[in-house]
Amino acid sequence: MRVMVIVKASKESEACQMPSEKILTDMGKFNEQLSNAGVMLAGEGLHPTSKAKRVRFSGTNRTVIDGPFAETKELVAGYWVWRVKSIDEAVDWLKRAPFDGGTEVEIRPIFEAEDFGKEFTPELRAQEERIRSRNARI
Secondary structure (H helix, E strand, O other), rough: EEEEEEEOHHHHHHOOOOOOHHHHHHHHHHHHHHOOOEEEEEEEEEOOHHHEEEEEEEEEEEEEEEEOOOOOHHHHEOOOOOEOHHHHHHHHHHOOOOOOOOOEOOOOEOHHHHHHHHHHOOHHHHOOOOOOOHHHHH
């Protein structure tokens, strides 16, 4: 199964306070462990929402909203995509992460093709595979 591991934003991340060399080193080691174990598929940190935009859809109307956005605890500062056997394995990996007090991280399963049932027709499955294959080459 694949999971998205979502690192919640903090006042510091939203203020664009860069992590220390020690934190970067520790996180690099952790990411290397994940990669060596075949768990980590992707992972990145995100700029603060002061550099972001949102697009709100209402019928045919599109409204662009400039950041920053309120409610820091609901914002995302970074993410990983991991391949694990179970969500419990993801929790076990995450417990090893070099975060300190106050950091909140959410783990959410990613939908797989079989989750969609018969509505995900063979034609839609083929289309999805073509897109994944093309993206893997980029």
